[in-house]
Amino acid sequence: MIKELPRYLLLFVVLMLLQISVLNNINLSGYINPYIYILFILLLPFSMPGWLLLIVGFFTGFVVDYFTNTLGLHTSATLLLAFVRPTILSWMSYRDDLDRFDSPGIGSSGMEWFVRYAVVAVLVHHFALFCFESFSFYHFHITLLRILLSSIFTLFFIVMIELLRSGRK
Amino acid sequence: MNNFIRFLERFHFVILFVVLFAISVTMYLNTTYYQKSQVGRLTKGVSGVIAGQFSNIGQYMNLKRVNIELTQENVALRNELERMRVIIEEVEHTPRLDSLSGAKYWYFPARVVNNMVNRRHNFITLNLGASNGVMPGMGVVCGKGIAGVVSSVSQNFCTVISVLNIDLKVSAKHSKSGIFGSLSWDGVNYREVVLRDIPLHVDVAVGDTIVTSGFSAKFPRDIPLGVISDFHNKDGNFYTIRVRLFADFKRLDYVYLVKSYEGPEINKIEITTHD
Numbered sequence: 001m002i003k004e005l006p007r008y009l010l011l012f013v014v015l016m017l018l019q020i021s022v023l024n025n026i027n028l029s030g031y032i033n034p035y036i037y038i039l040f041i042l043l044l045p046f047s048m049p050g051w052l053l054l055i056v057g058f059f060t061g062f063v064v065d066y067f068t069n070t071l072g073l074h075t076s077a078t079l080l081l082a083f084v085r086p087t088i089l090s091w092m093s094y095r096d097d098l099d100r101f102d103s104p105g106i107g108s109s110g111m112e113w114f115v116r117y118a119v120v121a122v123l124v125h126h127f128a129l130f131c132f133e134s135f136s137f138y139h140f141h142i143t144l145l146r147i148l149l150s151s152i153f154t155l156f157f158i159v160m161i162e163l164l165r166s167g168r169k
Numbered sequence: 170m171n172n173f174i175r176f177l178e179r180f181h182f183v184i185l186f187v188v189l190f191a192i193s194v195t196m197y198l199n200t201t202y203y204q205k206s207q208v209g210r211l212t213k214g215v216s217g218v219i220a221g222q223f224s225n226i227g228q229y230m231n232l233k234r235v236n237i238e239l240t241q242e243n244v245a246l247r248n249e250l251e252r253m254r255v256i257i258e259e260v261e262h263t264p265r266l267d268s269l270s271g272a273k274y275w276y277f278p279a280r281v282v283n284n285m286v287n288r289r290h291n292f293i294t295l296n297l298g299a300s301n302g303v304m305p306g307m308g309v310v311c312g313k314g315i316a317g318v319v320s321s322v323s324q325n326f327c328t329v330i331s332v333l334n335i336d337l338k339v340s341a342k343h344s345k346s347g348i349f350g351s352l353s354w355d356g357v358n359y360r361e362v363v364l365r366d367i368p369l370h371v372d373v374a375v376g377d378t379i380v381t382s383g384f385s386a387k388f389p390r391d392i393p394l395g396v397i398s399d400f401h402n403k404d405g406n407f408y409t410i411r412v413r414l415f416a417d418f419k420r421l422d423y424v425y426l427v428k429s430y431e432g433p434e435i436n437k438i439e440i441t442t443h444d
Contacts, residue, residue, distance in 0.1 A: 024285070033287050050182035058189050068285075069292050069328070072197025079193055083186045132197065133289060134356070142357065 004045065004102070012060070015040050015161075020067045023157070031146045034153040035074075037064055038125050039161060041081055042118060045103040050086065057082025070133075077129035081121060088120050106159075107166030118158055119151075126151045235422050242312050274389050276310075276425040277301070282326065286418045289356040291331040293317055297426060298325040308387035308427040313415040314394045315339065316424050318387060333359055333418055341394060341412075342382040346371045349382040352394070352412070359418055361398065364410040371408070373400055379412050386432040 019037045041057055048056075061078030065071050089104075092113065106114045126147045134143045283294035297303050299322045309316040309329050317329040318337065330337045333354050341352035341364055350366040364379060377397045383390025393415060400410040 051185050054182070054185050054189055058193065061193070068288075070197075070288070070290070072193045072195075075193035076190065076197060079186070079189055083190075139357070 008040075008044075011043065012040055016063060019064065024068060031142075032149045032153050033146070034150060034157050035064075035126070035129070036154060036157045036161065038078060038081060038122065038154070039158045041078060041085065042121055042158070043103055043105055044085075046089070047102065053082045053085065054079065073132055074129065076132055077125050080128045081125040084124055085121065088117065088124075091120075092117050105166060106162040114162065115155075115159065118155055122151050122154050122158070123147075126154065231420070231422055234420070238312055239423070273429065273431055275428040275430070277428070279309075279424055279426050281421045281424060284418070284421050285331075286333055286359040289335050291333040291418075292320070293329040293331050293421065293424075295327050295329060295424065295426070296325070298323050298327050300324055302428070303327045303426060306387065306432075308385075308429070309424050310388065310392060310427055311416050311421060311424045313417075315381060315388055315392060316416070316418075316421060319426070331418065332362065332414075332416075339388075340382040340384045341379050342390075343367055343371060343373060344378045344380045344391075344393075346373075349384065350407075350410075352379070360414055362395070362412050362414060364397075364412050365407060367408045367410060369402055369406060369408060373397060373408060373410060375399065379410075386429050386435045388427060 015037045019035065023034050023036060037060060040060055041053075044053060044056065057079045058075055061075035064074040064078070068074070102108070104114060104117060109117075130143050130147045130150070277297070279295040279297045281293055282296050283292075285291045285293075293309070293316060295303075295309070303319060303322050305319050305322055307319040309319060315332060317331045317334070319327050320330045321328050332339065332352075335354055335356045337353065339352045340349055342349040343364075348367055348371045350364045352362055352364050354362045367373065375397050379394045379397065381388045381390055381392045381394065395412040395414040395416075398411050398413040400408050402408050
């Protein structure tokens with residue numbers, strides 16, 4: 001896992017730059033805010049210990065919060081995602097040939113498996129994020145719409161980035 | 170024993186999650202929108218510089234539109250200057266009755282470094298800070314209305330609570346009747362804000378102009394903000410009025426910080442009265 005560290009650091013920096021400089025600035029009709037930085041959490045190795053997963057999740061969210069002036073918001077949502085990731089993985093990993101790979105990804109676990117995994121993870125994260133953000137059920141239909149539309153766009157971007165990554169290898 | 174260790178492992182995971190989650194949620198809940206913008210204050214310089222680099226790129230693409238807008242504003246200001254010149258001549262030829270002269274407000278231009286419209290608590294970062302004389306609480310106006318109120322200041326940058334922040338309330342006036350109410354954003358559409366507390370006897374109509382009241386001394390009075398697009402009185406004794414803003418917050422490039430010469434004095438006397 002140590003030898004994978006530079007690759008993960010690079011991925012982290014690239015995703016953060018994309019998120020902060022490009023995606024935080026697009027806003028289609030006020031409903032669509034893709035958050036692709038969670039791809040980093042999705043791609044962490046299977047063998048990563050739980051406590052490290054949580055700390056990485058906390059830190060990732062905190063960096064995004066720092067640059068978007070929303071202290072605690074992304075931290076909470078990303079931490080939650082890191083917490084449920086092992087559970088999601090245990091639902092998904094009925095394929096026994098998956099044991100041969102170190103980390104999730106289109107290149108290793110296949111398109112269909114990865115998309116199903118990403119859908120669940122993105123929905124969990126976005127649901128927590130947008131509910132925290134509005135912090136009431138007053139305009140719940142609007143919050144729900146934002147969750148759905150943003151999730152679709154996040155998924156689109158995540159799959160695109162994954163295709164690029166796996167194609168390059 | 171094996172089971173016990175496994176249990177302990179699981180236990181650690183949950184404990185750590187609960188602790189970290191408690192930290193982050195407390196962080197989120199205990200910080201008001203004001204404190205949130207204060208947190209990164211000391212290091213705001215760093216993220217401000219990074220954001221500044223990105224906004225430099227966008228600036229070139231907007232130059233044409235910005236030029237046109239600035240020209241239009243210049244024309245409007247020139248016209249007003251000519252009108253004022255006539256008045257000044259008149260005043261100078263009449264004997265002076267009191268010494269209360271001079272401007273109440275002083276404007277200085279600032280560039281938008283970072284701006285957001287897609288959250289419910291939106292902030293704007295400007296390229297002026299304490300070294301330029303910016304202080305928390307100063308008003309920020311743009312060519313077509315008001316942009317917000319300065320919340321925190323670092324050496325070279327400041328953050329502004331945008332009008333598109335559900336926690337910011339601004340006093341505004343129905344220009345035809347002069348009745349004032351409270352203007353705030355409901356977090357739904359970035360082109361529309363809501364004006365409340367206008368009593369039912371006021372004759373409001375779609376298309377009426379809403380202007381600043383000038384009560385808070387943060388903003389000069391009678392700056393046009395927008396027109397009424399819709400109103401209803403479902404809430405009882407007051408109208409809830411939807412106001413379509415003149416300003417397009419997605420296209421904010423240059424804004425003006427407003428220094429009020431009377432503001433501090435007004436605040437001081439109001440505080441002593443409330444105590």
